[in-house]
Amino acid sequence: xxxxxxxxxxxxxxxxxxxxxxxxxxxxxxxxxxxxxxxxxxxxxxxxxxxxxxxxxxxxxxxxxxxxxxxxxxxxxxxxxxxxxxxxxxxxxxxxxxxxxxxxxxxxxxxxxxxxxxxxxxxxxxxxxxxxxxxxxxxxxxxxxxxxxxxxxxxxxxxxxxxxxxxxxxxxxxxxxxxxxxxxxxxxxxxxxxxxxxxxxxxxxxxxxxxxxxxxxxxxxxxxxxxxxxxxxxxxxxxxxxxxxxxxxxxxxxxxxxxxxxxxxxxxxxxxxxxxxxxxxxxxxxxxxxxxxxxxxxxxxxxxxxxxxxxxxxxxxxxxxxxxxxxxxxxxxxxxxxxxxxxxxxxxxxxxxxxxxxxxxxxxxxxxxxxxxxxxxxxxxxxxxxxxxxxxxxxxxxxxxxxxxxxxxxxxxxxxxxxxxxxxxxxxxxxxxxxxxxxxxxxxxxxxxxxxxxxxxxxxxxxxxxxxxxxxxxxxxxxxxxxxxxxxxxxxxxxxxxxxxxxxxxxxxxxxxx
Numbered sequence: 374x375x376x377x378x379x380x381x382x383x384x385x386x387x388x389x390x391x392x393x394x395x396x397x398x399x400x401x402x403x404x405x406x407x408x409x410x411x412x413x414x415x416x417x418x419x420x421x422x423x424x425x426x427x428x429x430x431x432x433x434x435x436x437x438x439x440x441x442x443x444x445x446x447x448x449x450x451x452x453x454x455x456x457x458x459x460x461x462x463x464x465x466x467x468x469x470x471x472x473x474x475x476x477x478x479x480x481x482x483x484x485x486x487x488x489x490x491x492x493x494x495x496x497x498x499x500x501x502x503x504x505x506x507x508x509x510x511x512x513x514x515x516x517x518x519x520x521x522x523x524x525x526x527x528x529x530x531x532x533x534x535x536x537x538x539x540x541x542x543x544x545x546x547x548x549x550x551x552x553x554x555x556x557x558x559x560x561x562x563x564x565x566x567x568x569x570x571x572x573x574x575x576x577x578x579x580x581x582x583x584x585x586x587x588x589x590x591x592x593x594x595x596x597x598x599x600x601x602x603x604x605x606x607x608x609x610x611x612x613x614x615x616x617x618x619x620x621x622x623x624x625x626x627x628x629x630x631x632x633x634x635x636x637x638x639x640x641x642x643x644x645x646x647x648x649x650x651x652x653x654x655x656x657x658x659x660x661x662x663x664x665x666x667x668x669x670x671x672x673x674x675x676x677x678x679x680x681x682x683x684x685x686x687x688x689x690x691x692x693x694x695x696x697x698x699x700x701x702x703x704x705x706x707x708x709x710x711x712x713x714x715x716x717x718x719x720x721x722x723x724x725x726x727x728x729x730x731x732x733x734x735x736x737x738x739x740x741x742x743x744x745x746x747x748x749x750x751x752x753x754x755x756x757x758x759x760x761x762x763x764x765x766x767x768x769x770x771x772x773x774x775x776x777x778x779x780x781x782x783x784x785x786x787x788x789x790x791x792x793x794x795x796x797x798x799x800x801x802x803x804x805x806x807x808x809x810x811x812x813x814x815x816x817x818x819x820x821x822x823x824x825x826x827x828x829x830x831x832x833x834x835x836x837x838x839x840x841x842x843x844x845x846x847x848x849x850x851x852x853x854x855x856x857x858x859x860x861x862x863x864x865x866x867x868x869x870x871x872x873x874x875x876x877x878x879x880x881x882x883x884x885x886x887x
Contacts, residue, residue, distance in 0.1 A: 420548030424555055425661070429716060431559040432652060436717045438566040439574070441645030445636060447575040448648040449509060450517045452632035453501065457494050458525060459625030469536040470671050470749075477599070484533045484598040491529035495522045509636065513572070520576050527583040531590035538594050539667050547667065550589045558582035620754070620761040627765040631783055634776035647780045649717060650727035654705060655735050658698065662739045665694055666746050673750035680808040683750075687809050688817055691743045692872060695821030696863065698739045700828035704855045706732035707832040711844035711851075726781055733788030736825065737796040740818055744803040751807055760802050764795055820869045827862045831855040 436444075469475055469483055499522050506515030538547050562578035570577070591597070632651075636644035669690050676683040705712065709725040709732070717724060748757035767790065775786040804811045835851035842850075863869040 420544075420552050420664070423552050427552075427556055427559060431562070432649070433716045433718070434559075434563055435566060435574070436649060436721065438563070439571060441642045441649075441721070443572040443575065443645065444648050445641030445643070445645035446511060446513050447517060447572050448632050448644050449505065449514055449636045449641070450521055451579070452629035452636075453505060453518070454498060454521045454524065455629050456622065456625045457498060458528060459621040460490065460494065466532050466536040469533060470539050470674065475537070475540065480533060480537070480596065481598045483536075487529055487532055491526050494525050498522045498525060511641075517572070517576055521579070524579050524583050527580070527587050531587050534590050534594040534596055537596060538590075540671055542668060542671060544664070544668060546593045548664070550586055550593065551664075554582050554585040554589060557585050620748075620758040623758070623761040623765040627761075627768040630765075630769050630772050631776070631787060634772050635780050635783060638776045639780055643723075643780050646721055646723045647727055647784070649721060650713075650724045650731055650784070653713070653716065653724070654702075654728055654731050655738065658702065658735055658738060661698065662694065662742050665690065666742065669743070669746045670749050673746060677750055677752070684808045684813060687743075687747065688813060689875075691740070691817045692820055694743070695739055695818055696824055696869065696872065699736060699818075699821030700824035700855070700859045702732055702735045703825040703829035704832045704852060706735075707829050708836055708848060708851050711836070711847050714844045715848060723780065727784045730781065730784035730788040734791035737792050740814075741796050741799050743817075744799055747803055747807060747809055753807075756802070760799055763802075764799060767795060820863070820872060823866065823869065824859045824863065828855040828859045831858050 466483070466487075469479070499519060502515045502518035505518050506512055535547065535550075538544075558578050558581040561581045562574045565574035565577045632644060632648060635647050669687070672686055672690075673683060676686055706729050709728040713721060713725045713728060745757065748754075748760070768787070771786040771790055772783055775782040800811070800814055804814045832851045832855040835854050836847060839847050839850050863873055
């Protein structure tokens with residue numbers, strides 16, 4: 374596989390243009406996947422660590438510059454728009470990543486289909502704006518929703534080009550785009566907040582982020598579509614993509630219905646606190662798990678015809694991910710009180726309680742997200758759609774029953790149902806057939822559970838013993854002690870020790886492809 378800095382050009386019709394077959398990864402071989410996976414994984418982890426630091430810094434800074442009502446009024450709109458965006462962010466792009474090869478015609482068809490869809494979605498959001506303002510009785514919501522129509526259009530344009538980067542596992546370029554665009558957007562939003570633009574600074578953050586992402590994506594993947602062609606030769610992409618888009622739509626409804634209902638029943642200020650709790654715990658988690666999925670899906674897709682290698686690849690990737698995330702979430706749940714005080718500052722009293730309940734769902738979320746990798750890479754589009762529909766119906770029903778009783782009641786329903794009901798149902802539906810079965814799933818989650826028990830126990834002891842030293846010192850001792858002893862436990866147990874050693878030796882042996 375060529376290094377990420379390599380960009381090949383060829384002469385066509387008297388013009389020098391990027392080599393589409395190279396950029397689309399049509400010449401890649403499965404024999405290169407091991408080293409490519411580790412390189413992509415290392416780049417992704419480093420990039421996400423940088424983004425995580427920037428993300429926490431942005432939460433801390435903006436939470437001090439703005440008030441809960443500012444976050445709440447924007448959260449209503451972002452929740453509604455996120456549901457709309459989910460239709461275009463999945464679907465066709467997922468199919469492009471999964472295909473063995475992608476022709477220029479398929480690229481063009483996918484691009485123009487997505488752009489047409491974005492046009493309809495923009496019109497829908499414009500029509501939705503006054504409806505949302507009327508439902509929540511707040512004219513600010515109408516104006517914010519109208520501005521988010523631009524977010525939808527700009528975010529659509531680089532989707533297919535990003536899919537090409539992921540096909541080739543050019544995770545360095547994907548990571549660079551995410552890191553630079555996010556850092557720039559946070560800087561602009563912070564300046565806007567300091568300048569007194571209040572909730573509009575959060576809107577500016579989104580517009581700046583999607584705009585800079587667009588420019589960087591086309592700079593690093595300079596493939597532009599040809600004129601629209603009404604040919605139906607690639608109708609299969611749209612058909613399969615429609616099921617994945619529908620599944621992503623219902624999953625987004627489940628993820629965002631809580632914000633809409635908390636705001637409706639409890640007001641913007643309460644929603645602002647709920648939004649900060651969610652952002653502080655689950656969104657950084659998604660920022661780690663989702664990029665790993667962007668490496669895992671193309672790898673698993675290329676191994677779909679080799680069941681044993683496919684299973685081993687999934688088990689290795691997901692086990693390592695859960696060994697990192699499950700103890701991390703357990704630590705965060707235990708240290709919720711001092712963490713919220715340090716990161717958010719005063720004035721966010723209910724956030725720690727909400728944080729803990731949401732953390733229960735966070736414990737199982739990385740594993741359930743990894744199950745979607747199996748559905749996409751195996752082409753089980755209709756089953757994925759059905760699973761997401763059932764999960765969403767359960768979630769929305771729970772939200773409707775719990776939201777009138779307050780944000781804590783809803784967070785409790787979300788967390789408890791996630792670990793006791795929804796995760797087991799999805800696991801059974803996905804792992805009842807295919808190369809990866811239920812016993813493989815149990816094998817994947819066990820090491821992370823061991824780590825979570827140790828990490829949570831040490832964090833609880835540290836928080837209790839060193840409470841008098843202040844929040845910052847308490848956090849440093851609890852986090853460093855929990856992480857250190859969790860690593861020691863991993864090195865002591867034969868099962869986890871072998872995984873750690875295999876990770877180290879594999880990363881050392883994965884040099885550049887020849």
